[in-house]
Amino acid sequence: MRQPHVRHGGTRGALGLLAATQLLLIMDTAIVNVALPSVGDDLGAGSAGLSWVANAYLITFGGLLLLGGRTADLLGHRRLFTGGLALLAAASAAGGLAQSTGALIAARAVQGVGAALAAAAAFALLLILFPDGPARHRALGAFAAMGGLGGVLGTVLGGVLTDLLGWRSTFWLNVAVALLLGLLALRLLDGSTRSAEPGFDLLGALTATGGLGLLAYALVGRSLLAGAAGLALLALFALVESRTTSPLVPPAVLARPTLRLANCLSALAQMALFPMFFLVSLYLQTVLGQSPLAGGLGLLPLSLAVVATAPLTGRLIDHLGLGRTMTLGFTLLLAGMVWLALALSAHGTFATTVLAPSLVLGVALPLVMVTTNVAATAEATPEETGLASGLINTSQQFGSVLGLAVLVAVATTRTGSATPQAETAGFRAALLVGAAFAAAAALLSVRLKRPAPSPAPSRQDRVGDPR
Structure with missing residues (x-):
């Protein structure tokens, strides 16, 4: 497989482009969530319809990440990256023009398709441009910083744009940014890469995508039937992969x-992390009585801690080692979740309840995300970068959806009434369950053994191949 080189701006320009894509994809979810009440007022949508405006995106995004990553290996990473951004822009334009809830839900589903293709290809491009080592650690730190910043920036921009220009402006922002990133990709990335291996596992692609999509639907829609069908398709996928000559996911991997x-x-x-953002914002609004914009700004200190810590994560890995840094990150995540849960009060303030533990969580987030990404991709050969990207992105997406479903269910079950005391008790119980997930991860991280990195491509193979 050929390795792309970068044109104008060097690897820093390419990293800025890829990190900005990560920022856009994270920001998009938060922006739309803030705009949902205005969408309901304008289109006459009930709570069920509004929930599917968010869920349609999550289902297609989660279901297509694995396929998107492997397709990037076969068809070309830059090609799929720009194609995904173009599809995201087109679907966002359709969402901005939607005159009914059904049309908006359909646009959000296509947005998820474009986001999955762009996200998988972007992460694979990062792995190609930055071989395993300190340079990759810094690049992954930039990704983690953009992820932490995207959630808060999306919440703030969602509130501002919806108040000033209406909810449709949030979709047109996606159009403008996605098109800009696509044009920059053509300028900054001189070529794309693809695997030299022929063949495509169509049956594996269909069963994996169908299984993951149904599983995502089961989690967000709480459907046992869809969950059973999804698991059956994934079992069939495993059988197909063991018998085909060109598997979508080689069993050896x-x-x-x-x-x-x-x-x-x-x-x-x-x-643990994804539901925490949602629960904290909800606590600030429903219990402490803050506005949606103030609730989003309440997560700003956490995001600033992420941005400050992420660039230092690579140095910490070099000093402590990958395993110890990962265990430290999960230990801080556990401590922050427990502290936050116990600090919540029905009569508290932001400064006395959320501020201090959120700073601990802001330090933990990049340590956890960078180290798990490093470990998950260190063994990937150049031909497997898209596959490694698809696997880790799928794990993260399904962790987010599953965690949100579980923790929201815990909070709802624990809350017996709509009083501030009952709601606080529900949030506390949910965060303690999230802390249990962090504790399990901290214990498991001790078992991690860093593998030897895959060999880097030879210098003569690093030739641009424009496609």
Whole structure:
């Protein structure tokens, strides 16, 4: 496989482009969530319809990440990256023009498709441009910083744009940014890469995508039937992969202990972190009575801690080692979740309840995300970068969806009434369950053994191949 080189701006420009894509994809979810009440007022949508405006995106995004990553290996990473951004822009335009809830839900589903393709290809491009080592650690730190910043920036921009220009402006922002990133990709990336291996596992692609999509639907829609069908398709996928000559996911890749453990740990991290953002914002609004914009700004200190810590994570890995840094990250995640849960009060303030533990969580987030990504991708050969990207992205996405479903159910079950005391008790119980996920990850991280990195391509192979 040929390795791309970068044109104008060097690897820093390419990293800025890829990190900005990560920022856009994270920001998009938060922006739309803030705009949902205005969408309901304008289109006459009830709570069920509004929930599917968010869920349609999550289902297609989660279901297509694995396929997107492998397709990037076969068709070309830059090609799929720009194609995904173009599809995201087109679907966002359709969402901005939607005149009914059904049309908006359909646009959000296509947005998820474009986001999955762009996200998988972007992460694979990062792995190609930055071989395993300090340079990759710094690049992954930039990704983690953008992820932490995206959630808060999306919440703030969602509130501002919806108040000033209406909810449709949030979709047109996606159009403008996605098109800009696509044009920059053509300028900054001189070529794309693809695997030299022929063949495509169509049956594996269909069963994996269908299984993951149904599983995502089961989690967000709480459907046992869809969950059973999804698991059946994934079992069929495993059977297909063991018998086909060109598997979508070679069994030998899944046989790697470090890869399996790293993907499991990444999912556990998201099961705690992703719902935490949602629960904290909800606590600030429903219990402390803050506005949606103030609730989003309440997560700003956490995001600033992420941005400050992420660039230092690579140095910490060099000093302590990958395993110890990962265990430190999960230990801080556990401590922050427990502290936050116990600090919540029905009569508290932001400064007395959320501020201090959120700073601990802001330090933990990049340590956890960077180390699990490093471990999950260290063994990937140049031909497997898209596959490794698809696997780790899928683990993170399903961890987010599963964690949100579980923790929201815990909070709802524990809350017996709508009083501030009852709601606080529900949030506390949910965060303690999230802390249990972090504790399990901290214990499992001790077993991690860093593998030897895959060999870098020879210098003569590093030639641009414009496509």
